Amino acid sequence: MRSSFLQLSALAAVATAYHWPSPKFDALEALLYERSPEPAGPFLEAPSLVGLLNKCQPSSTGVSVAAQWIRFAYHDMATHNVDDGTGGLDASLYFERDRDENVGDGMTATVFELIDFPDKYVSKSDVEAVGVVLSVAECGGPTIPFRMGRIDATGPGPQGVPKPEQDIATHIESFRKQGFTQSEMISLVACGHTFGGVRSPDFPEIVPPPADGSELISNFDTTPKFDNLVVTQYLDSTTQNPLAVNSNKTVISDFRVFSSDKNVTMKRLAQPNVFAKTCQDLLERMINTVPKGVKLSEVIKPLPVKVGGVQLSVTQNAMRLKAMLRLATANPKRKITMFWQSRDGKSCTRTACSATFVGTNDTTTVLTRRAGMNPQKYWFDTPVNATLSASKFWFEVDEQNGKKPIVLDNEGTGYELQDRVLFDTRRTKSDFSEEIFSFVTTVVVAIRDDITPSRVYATAMWRKGDVKHQTFDLHLAEDIAPTAGYVFYKGDAVGSSDFSIDIFSVVNGKTFVEDNRRTEFLEFS
Ligand code: HEM
Ligand SMILES: *[C@@H]1O[C@H](CO)[C@@H](O)[C@H](O)[C@H]1NC(C)=O
Ligand SMILES: *[C@@H]1O[C@H](CO)[C@@H](O)[C@H](O)[C@H]1NC(C)=O
Numbered sequence: 001m002r003s004s005f006l007q008l009s010a011l012a013a014v015a016t017a018y019h020w021p022s023p024k025f026d027a028l029e030a031l032l033y034e035r036s037p038e039p040a041g042p043f044l045e046a047p048s049l050v051g052l053l054n055k056c057q058p059s060s061t062g063v064s065v066a067a068q069w070i071r072f073a074y075h076d077m078a079t080h081n082v083d084d085g086t087g088g089l090d091a092s093l094y095f096e097r098d099r100d101e102n103v104g105d106g107m108t109a110t111v112f113e114l115i116d117f118p119d120k121y122v123s124k125s126d127v128e129a130v131g132v133v134l135s136v137a138e139c140g141g142p143t144i145p146f147r148m149g150r151i152d153a154t155g156p157g158p159q160g161v162p163k164p165e166q167d168i169a170t171h172i173e174s175f176r177k178q179g180f181t182q183s184e185m186i187s188l189v190a191c192g193h194t195f196g197g198v199r200s201p202d203f204p205e206i207v208p209p210p211a212d213g214s215e216l217i218s219n220f221d222t223t224p225k226f227d228n229l230v231v232t233q234y235l236d237s238t239t240q241n242p243l244a245v246n247s248n249k250t251v252i253s254d255f256r257v258f259s260s261d262k263n264v265t266m267k268r269l270a271q272p273n274v275f276a277k278t279c280q281d282l283l284e285r286m287i288n289t290v291p292k293g294v295k296l297s298e299v300i301k302p303l304p305v306k307v308g309g310v311q312l313s314v315t316q317n318a319m320r321l322k323a324m325l326r327l328a329t330a331n332p333k334r335k336i337t338m339f340w341q342s343r344d345g346k347s348c349t350r351t352a353c354s355a356t357f358v359g360t361n362d363t364t365t366v367l368t369r370r371a372g373m374n375p376q377k378y379w380f381d382t383p384v385n386a387t388l389s390a391s392k393f394w395f396e397v398d399e400q401n402g403k404k405p406i407v408l409d410n411e412g413t414g415y416e417l418q419d420r421v422l423f424d425t426r427r428t429k430s431d432f433s434e435e436i437f438s439f440v441t442t443v444v445v446a447i448r449d450d451i452t453p454s455r456v457y458a459t460a461m462w463r464k465g466d467v468k469h470q471t472f473d474l475h476l477a478e479d480i481a482p483t484a485g486y487v488f489y490k491g492d493a494v495g496s497s498d499f500s501i502d503i504f505s506v507v508n509g510k511t512f513v514e515d516n517r518r519t520e521f522l523e524f525s
């Protein structure tokens with residue numbers, strides 16, 4: 001117990017550079033290091049990115065999600081041009097899907113898997129890059145450091161993804177333009193082709209479709225894992241890699257690439273530690289290949305203390321405060337109290353304005369375990385006296401080890417709340433409108449009745465793509481009875497059930513914001 005106290009306080013000290021909220025950092029940190037409770041925990045959460053990888057286990061038809069994500073990221077990045085600094089990992093691939101160099105249902109599947117995660121803070125290309133980091137880790141490969149800040153292209157870029165029928169000189173030049181030497185080309189192809197394989201519907205001239213009309217995936221090596229079997233099986237001639245051994249000699253690009261330096265690089269990669277280290281470096285360079293002018297952040301490490309899922313809301317004659325606290329270690333004896341202070345900053349007593357957690361979930365993943373953490377999420381969901389309301393909250397963590405509880409208060413400021421405009425998670429609903437033949441999401445917010453805003457409006461970003469940033473006004477909702485010192489406003493976002501919305505309340509020239517609320521994965525009651 002003593003060690004767990006020391007560990008937690010040491011970790012809390014490390015967190016000083018970070019201040020909540022940092023929405024972009026918080027979102028990417030969660031994609032990298034959290035998974036949602038499975039099965040659904042005490043709170044409805046968006047599905048986790050890492051969960052989609054199914055622990056690197058291919059589907060019953062042999063499809064590897066990890067392989068699809070890595071190929072997707074490579075094809076996006078492969079049109080980088082070192083000579084003029086254009087292209088790179090910039091999600092231009094979303095506009096380039098109809099090209100024959102990007103053939104495959106695997107890419108369509110990837111689009112549908114990744115599309116749930118970008119929002120106004122998180123670019124599609126950052127999600128792709130996180131996808132590579134998670135895929136490699138879940139499949140037992142090295143930890144690739146992740147930096148955020150990729151910017152999405154607004155249209156297609158030039159062509160130029162390497163194709164199997166091209167000759168070796170073309171491939172060497174293609175990789176030079178991507179920023180890789182010939183030896184690095186050999187390694188990067190081997191690093192990519194340790195996952196997945198070639199599919200008969202995509203490349204019938206490489207993997208002939210079975211006579212019974214079924215679809216065949218011919219894998220590059222004999223495991224779905226990250227390992228160097230693609231190298232060793234090539235060197236000892238046991239390989240079944242259809243790009244290395246094939247009756248059609250036009251398409252054996254892996255053979256031409258791997259043997260292009262007389263097998264010198266491949267022989268080095270036959271040592272597992274050399275393979276792992278080389279792939280760690282090259283895959284990191286692959287995801288960090290971005291158009292010139294794009295600046296990536298520092299490496300994102302898992303936070304030792306994290307707050308998320310914060311929502312102050314209005315219920316019948318009361319308010320509720322929901323929040324999640326994530327700590328880096330487990331301790332079943334641990335007691336955590338959340339405290340909050342009233343709107344006026346002085347009316348809460350320690351006993352009146354405090355609560356303990358209502359649920360806990362282990363959110364350990366491969367990457368957190370490697371960082372020496374087995375993070376636990378603690379969920380809080382407490383009534384708040386509506387007369388007093390809440391302006392900030394903080395936590396005291398008692399490890400039950402005879403030491404003083406540790407205070408987690410966001411480096412002294414507390415975790416601050418605004419209570420002027422509150423998203424109504426229970427009343428915001430989506431419905432299909434036959435009238436306009438489209439989904440309509442009615443956004444409901446609670447507005448404090450002691451201040452009449454000059455305008456309440458929202459911007460909605462359709463997270464799945466096309467409909468960007470519609471702005472609409474919210475008006476007093478006559479059909480919702482005022483309660484707990486709040487009146488309700490509502491307005492419609494059109495075209496989807498799944499928006500990221502920002503709600504603005506303008507009071508005396510000052511604007512209060514409910515930032516980046518999702519209309520999907522709402523609480524149902
Ligand atoms: C000369 C360069 C390359 C050529 C000609 C090439 C060619 C191919 C082909 C033809 C497929 C089969 C795709 C399908 O059937 O849908 C494939 C799959 C794949 N490639 Fe490459 N590739 C190259 C380099 C790379 C690189 C550098 C990476 C990543 C670092 C990569 C990652 C993958 C992955 C992971 C798959 C499996 C996809 C799946 O199973 O869904 N490739 N590649
Ligand atoms: C071999 O592959 C090439 C390139 O895809 C194709 O054009 C050719 O028809 C194939 N040859 C045979 C015999 O299948
Ligand atoms: C490289 O290794 C492969 C597989 O063992 C072999 O077929 C090929 O002849 C070798 N090439 C050279 C130049 O040694």
Ligand SMILES: *[C@@H]1O[C@H](CO)[C@@H](O)[C@H](O)[C@H]1NC(C)=O
Pocket residue numbers: 037038039040041042358359360361362
């Ligand atoms: C998550 O928390 C809920 C409620 O505490 C619990 O029922 C569920 O089993 C937890 N799931 C995991 C994976 O720990």
Ligand SMILES: *[C@@H]1O[C@H](CO)[C@@H](O)[C@H](O)[C@H]1NC(C)=O
Pocket residue numbers: 347385386387388
């Ligand atoms: C809420 O706080 C006010 C002011 O302190 C108090 O008068 C009232 O009794 C409280 N309401 C409840 C339900 O505790």
